[in-house]
Amino acid sequence: MAYVSGLRCRECGREYPAEPLNVCDFCFGPLEVVYDYEAIRRVASRERIQRGPLTMWRYEDLLPVDAERAINLHTGFTPLVKATNLGRLLGLNELYIKNDAVNPSYSFKDRVVSIAATKAREFGFDTLACASTGNLAGSVAAHAAKAGMKSFIFIPHDLEKGKVLGAAIYGATVVAVKGSYDDVNRLCSELADTYHWAFVNINLRPYYAEGSKTLGYEVVEQLGWRVPDHCIVPAASGSLFTKVWKGINEFVSLGLVQATGTTHMHATQAEGCSPIVTAYQAGWTHVRPVRPKTIAKSLAIGNPADGFYALKTIQATSGSAVSVPEEEVVEGIKLLAEYEGIFGETAGGVVVSALRRMAQQGAIGKDEVTVAFITGNGLKTQEAVESVVQPITVEPTVASFQAAVNGR
Secondary structure, eight states: OEEEEEEEEEOOEEESSSOOOOOTTTTTBBEEEOOOOOHHHOOOOOHHHHTTTTSGGGGGGGGOGGGGGGGSSOOOOEEEEEEEEHHHTTOOEEEEEEEGGGGGTTOOOOOOOHHHHHHHHHHOOOOEEEEEEHHHHHHHHHHHHTTTOEEEEEEETTOOOHHHHHHHHHTTTEEEEOOOHHHHHHHHHHHHSSSSOOOTTTTTHHHHHHTTTTHHHHHHTTTOOOOOEEEEEEEESSHHHHHHHHHHHHHTTTTSOOOSSSOOOEEEEEEGGGGGHHHHTOSSOOOOOOOOOOOOGGGGGOOOHHHHHHHHHHHHHTOOEEEEOOOHHHHHHHHHHHHSSBBBBBHHHHHHHHHHHHTTOOOOOOTSSSSEEEBBGGGGGGTGGGGGGOOOOOOOSSHHHHHHHHTT
């Protein structure tokens, strides 16, 4: 906490103490953490980072909590894989996959929840809660178990079974709400005013969101302290998208890496829920809410809280926003699995299909360093692909096997 000076409204600039707050009392704008960057600059170095643990906590100086008190499941420093096979298919020589599907609860959400759970305990809360499209549910439940806290998980009633089980197994109270994620989020906003609970993505949101920056830090470090030319990131609320860019930009600002050009940030969504892409393509400065109807349930947020800031990030980085047809989501999942041996969830399918479209359109140069972010594990969304991966059935004889194989 040595380098956190408080909170600040992203709209009017009004300052607040570092407390469990998320909205400005004056203009209702979102709050964000304020750091003493001059103090950080005096201690931060590549060497100091490299001496740290092989987790997200190697970046402790740039996070709003003390690593010694962290609710730590050893999240982060996940693989950055050179995607040689997929790159060859797409005509990209410098394609990398940031595989966050291998975190402890199998999604990038462990990064944000580790921060939020630590702050919750610091603020004296005994219960963690969240509104979730799926991955956050499992992460909150796991961290609550580790911290010895109670947990309440609120989800849309039609969530994938793997994600429901992945939260309930940790002993959480799982509440299925009849409605979309946006309905769930509205309910939780009301409950946060009623119960003294730490809703990680509501009253602790300013701290929670900072965990996503570590993806940007790791990519730069794993590229040999180089800034990528392109980042392809799935967008739900838009927070992850903006924070990956913030992490990269902080490293540049602190002199930890030299940027020879701009990192172009590209947000990806499925057509069944693409409010950020729609706003970008229409030239709007604000996102208009939609009613989600998509196979990519982890991205099914019709009224993205950080949509406005995602659009600003796209503009600032000369990036783009790309949506893919629903039928291409599964194609993207299969493409990544068959060419790189990585099984991503539906959000990953969106990213890979969008990447393919961008490569085909020439939006990415063949030698430009490009990072595609896979944020969740495909084992959580098996329903999406079960109809396209059927095994062959044979009798226990060579003749039966040969007949089956030759008949394919």
